[in-house]
Amino acid sequence: MVATITAFAFEVAPAIAILPLASFVIALFAGKYLPKRGALAGIAATGGSLLLSLWVALTVAGGATYNEEIYSLVTTPNTFDLHFGLLLDPLSALMLVIVSLVSFLVHLFSLGYMNDEGEAGLPRYYAGLGLFSFSMLAFVFADNLFMSFVFFELVGLCSWLLIGHWYREDAPPSAAKKAFLVTRFGDYFFLVGVVAIFATFGTTVFAGPESFPTLAEEALAGSGGAGGGAGGLSTFGFGPGAWFTILGFLVLGGVIGKSAQFPLHTWLPDAMEGPTPVSALIHAATMVAAGVYLVARMYGFYALSPTTLAVIAFVGGFTALFAASMAVVKRDIKQVLAYSTISQYGYMMLGLGAGGYVAAVFHLMTHAFFKALLFLGAGAVIIAMHHRQDMWEMGGLKERLPIPYYAFLSGSLALAGIFPFAGFWSKDEILFEALVHGIGGSPLLLGGYLMGLTAVVFTGFYTFRMVLLTFHGEPRTHTARNPHDLGWSVKTPLAVLGILAATAGFVNMVPVGTILGLERIELLHGWLDHGISGLTVEHYGELTHDFAGYTTGALAGSEVLTVLLSAGISLALALAGAGLAWMLYSGPNPEAHTERLGDVRTLLMNNYYQDEYQVWIAETFGTGVARLSDRFDQSIVDGAVNGVSEVSLLSGDRIRRIQTGIVSNYATLLTLGLVVLLLTVGLAGGWFL
Amino acid sequence: MIVELLIGLCLLGSVVLFVAPSRYAGRLAAGWSLLPLALSLFMYAGFSGQGNAFLGGQLAYETTVQWVSLGPYTLNWHVGLDGISMPLIALSTVLTTAAILSAWTPIEDRENQFYGLVLFLEASLVGVFAALDFFVWFVFWEAVLVPMYFLIAIWGGPRRKYAAIKFFVYTNVASLVMFIGFFALIFGLGDSIGSLDMPAIAQALRAGELGSLAGVGPATLKTLAFAAMFAGFAVKVPVVPVHTWLPDAHVEAPTPVSVLLAGVLLKMGTYALLRFNFTMLADVAQRYAAIIALFAVVSVIYGALLALAQQDLKRIVAYSSVSSMGYVILGLVAYTVYGVGGATFQMLSHGLISGLLFACVGVIYNTTHTRMVDDMSGMAARMPVTTSMFVAGAFAYMGLPLTSGFLGEYFVFLGTFHADFPGAAWFTAIAMFGIVIVAGYLLYAMQRTLFGPFGVATDHGDGGAVRTDGGEDADSGAEHDIKRAAAHDVVPLAMLLALVIVLGVAPEISFGMIRDAVAPLLTGGAG
Secondary structure, eight states, X not given: OHHHHHHHHHHSTTHHHHHHHHHHHHHHHHGGGSTTTTXXXXXXXXXXXXXXXXXXXXXXXXXXXXXXXXXEEEOOTTSOOEEEEEEESHHHHHHHHHHHHHHHHHHHHHIIXXXXXXXXXXXXXXXXXXXXXXXXXXXXXXXXXXXHHHHHHHXXXXXXXXXXXXXXXXXXXXXXXXXXXXXXXXXXXXXXHHHHHHHHHSXXXXXXXXXXXXXXXXXXXXXTTTOXXXXXXXXXXXXXXXXXXXXXXXXXXXXXXXXXXXXSOTHHHXXXXXXXXXXXXXXXXXXXXXXXXXXXXXXXXHTTOHHHHHHHHHHHHHHHHHHHHHHTTOOBHHHHHHHHHHHHXXXXXXXXXXXXXXXXXXXXXXXXXXXXXHHHHHHHHHHHTTSOOBGGGOOOHHHHOHHXXXXXHHXXXXXXXXXXXXXXXXXXXXXXXXXXXXXXXXXHHHHHHHHHHHHHXXXXXXXXXXXXXXXXXSOOSHHHHXXXXXXXXXXXXXHHHHHHHHHGGGGBOHHHHHHHTOGGGBHHHHHHTSSSTTSSHHHHHHHHHHHHOOOOOOGGGOHHHHHHHHHHHHHHHHHHHHXXXXXXHOSXXXXXXXXXXXXXXXXXXXXXXXXXXXXXXXIIIIIIXXXXXXXXXXXXXXXXXXXXXXHTTOOHHHHHHHTSSTHHHHHHHHHHHHHHHHHHHHHHHTOOO | OHHHHHHHHHHHHHHHHHHSOHHHHHHHHHHHHHHHHHHHHHHHHTOOOBSOGGGXXXXXXXXXEEEEEETTEEEEEEEEEOTTHHHXXXXXXXXXXXHHHHHTTTOOSSHHHHHHHHHHHHHHHHHHHHBOBHHHHHHHHHHHHHHHHHHHHHHSOTTHHHHHHHHHHHHHHHHHHHHHHHHHHHHHHGGGOSBOBHHHHHHXXXXXXXXXXXXXXXXXXXXXXXXXXXXXHHHHTTOTTSOTHHHHHHHHSOHHHHHXXXXXXXXXXXXXXXIIIIIITHHHHHHTHHHHHHHHHHHHHHHHHHHHTOOBHHHHHHHHHHHHHHHHHHHHHHOSHHHHHHHHXXXXXXXXXXXXXXXXXXXXXXXXXXXXXXXXEOHHHHOHHHHHHHHHHHHHHTTOTTSHHHHHHHHHHHHHHTOSSTTHHHHHHHHHTXXXXXXXHHHHHXXXXXXXXXXXXXXTOOSSOEEOOOOTTOOOOTTTTOOOOOHHHHHHHHHHHHHHHHHHHOTHHHHHHHHHHHGGGOTTOOO
């Protein structure tokens, strides 16, 4: 009986993705005629997905896993197999719950943000949300890298559709284009990577004895010292280790694009042009999360290559710091959140690179909750402020909007990493992993650790600057004195996420567990350590140890001391940043202190001129080369053709003669003639026997 | 006899339309074109061929009739289909119907002749893909040029005469070069063949029965013939640097003709390359694979860069066809299942998608009377359905998964990356960069024309675009006459889009038979 229920849960699992697809179709074709223009279909579908995801998660908690092909795209014997399949293990089950929950709440919130505000194009909007949820959910349970790529790209399409939702204005379509193009640039490398992984291993399946991480591991283990022989794999003239590193980097291109890591982060702040609930969805659970999730999904492959891990950690740490510094001077509430997203995903990358698989997944989860909360909270503020987003026009909203305030505060405490909110536990664990592996023999990781640590100060500062400017002090404008009312559909998601942002961290209290010697308290660690063999935390630990040389060090030889010190330092720095914000912005009428930064402010306001140089590159090597090619084509290539014809066939005289009107009669005659000719010859020749 | 029936239906339709009154020509042509469409789909559904038509496979719908003897050679009427030609024939009939429907609005002059020529074109196209005797094939091959020439020269844009003549001369010179190359092989084979039957010739060539000709040894002769035929077919494809007729022809041709030109006519080139160069002279193709791949990669990247530089929507799609056809050549040279099969699938997919995009551009042009990116913006507000189709088509062109465009390219990449020729992985990786450039120019074009505040520069040159605000379903664009497209304009778009998605989700519908026909070609057995 238990077995059949388990089997049934997995049987219906594809519906987790298919339900939102159905809502996409309904909203697209029938949205116009529906009472809420497709919103209800979306809510029902994602609500259904959430329930099914929870069911799957419970089933997985019972120890069952699922790794099956469900639809074969091409069945070609003796060559690569392109199929869609389902991989349901603790990681994907957890992510399915997160994605469907956030998606459900975003749909709900949209009732207040879009429907009640009388926005146009609602069927299109809900169709986009449905497609987005579908793509992301299918991406999450993908059992092979090919399928991941398919839905990774669809996620890109959805972001384009939704960021450009207000297409009548100039900025949103431009931002949508940028988001798609920048991520596509990353996806180019991903695509080469997928094709190369097919060519190398003959498969892109994630799990099982015939999966590419396992084959790679065997190849590396087999070729130890012998050089060359990679277990019959074609490594294109490279040594297996070097080749796997290249493959890792190629796939990483897609990750850096989608997860907005330096230097491909430039699309994300522009993407704020989309409706705010969409920003919540993109940042918390779908597009941006997709990149990091992909690394976690194929962690068994990345763990084999120390170079790739180091680069992931370094890019992550740098991005965390770099983005956090830009968030410090922003005036627009959504811009602050945008840069904080980039920064937080930097932490996750740091965690993954530093061998902290659990820590990164943990932060992926807590971040999903508190970032969705912050964006929806910002959305609530934006509704209340009649679609103004400049924090300097706000102030004093605390009394007028109590529920959004407390929810937003909960999210902010989590983002800043203040004990005991969710972000504290997860961010601290990432920094802890980077620290212990750094002192344990991989000193490069300490660079990432230090950057991550510095970013903590900035995070504390910009988060509380945002809270103080928005909610505290005296209202600075008429609108802030008389904010718009908020409906239940706005408040409910805030309340749910507010509670999660405060409490989600308790699932993996590493410091508490270490100090008390209660490893069982690290629930998430335990959760991710069961399931399909080869995809467990323990296995990943062995891999990073054996192949990347990660060993756990401790300060002064004491694990407890290290944990305490690590947590203490990051908490102290977060509080320092928050305290600085309090000092500068807490009065009833705070002043803008950013002017004092002088040239640094200009640099930060302009985002280190990242956009400028990327546009310059695109224009020089894209448009510029294109123009040159065009001129070359018309003058030289076509010129040669015309030159030849000029002297031979097409002398001007002849053209003129052809142009004299009788051509049309020729047309009829010639065609008819040919038909008659063919018929006669055919009859005479006995075609029609 | 069913192939003859198909061709006969098209020809009969052509004759009927020529004598029909212009007033009813559009509806009559559309109705009539459903007959070959239905017949080809019926043939597709009942397709039972196995293997490759040129390599002794079992053909579907085969007819062989001895016709006349010409010196030592017998000329036969020999037609038959395998898994490569069947999808292309279906593509021809589908696109003909789509083109006819999309011609209803723009073609207002001598409609009967226009549709008559289109149906005649359809007959010739079917003939090209079905013929197995060289003489029959060549007659159809040349017969395609005639209606195409007149369709451009009569119903085209301002420089139509120049474009039509350029097209005609360019492709005819190419045919001549190809013809010489092929006949060098025929004469080199000498007595070992008794007819111009292409499968027999292919098998004789592959069996190494080629002798010397005029003192030139078989190996050199093969290489020379290969070069001549490659050059000839490359014009049709077109491969850079012999592509310059294409943008001119597309820009001047009326949109429905562009649909057929990009959709099917270009595929004649790659189809012929596959049948002649890559089947008959496979050993030469494999020896010079790297050079051919170089042509392919240059076409992909250079074509895409040219598209990036264009301002005319039609030129953008035209140059991007050069780019997309480069993928086909790249796949052919790989000699793997996914390579050659993917190339064939890409022909099919590109036919549908480029047809869709050209038709969309046409629908917009019908109402704006401009195709320049700078002359319009915010069309989405006035033409929501057309815009949706354009967006979907453009993303399919960019290779969005779950559309056929993705699979066509993906198959090719997958097949070529690990191919045997030197540098295959590098060529593939460079060619793949095309997917970024294509996204660049299509997204740019869409952003400028479809989105942003609404405005169209009028023909009267009154100084720039006039902005008008409108609701989501505004039908009040009276001052510019920007109206929603008529239903019959949208039907072909929806039809093509549906096929693009169906093939993207269930590629096996075509890829199954394609793979079956391609497999015997891969003597090396490279997966």
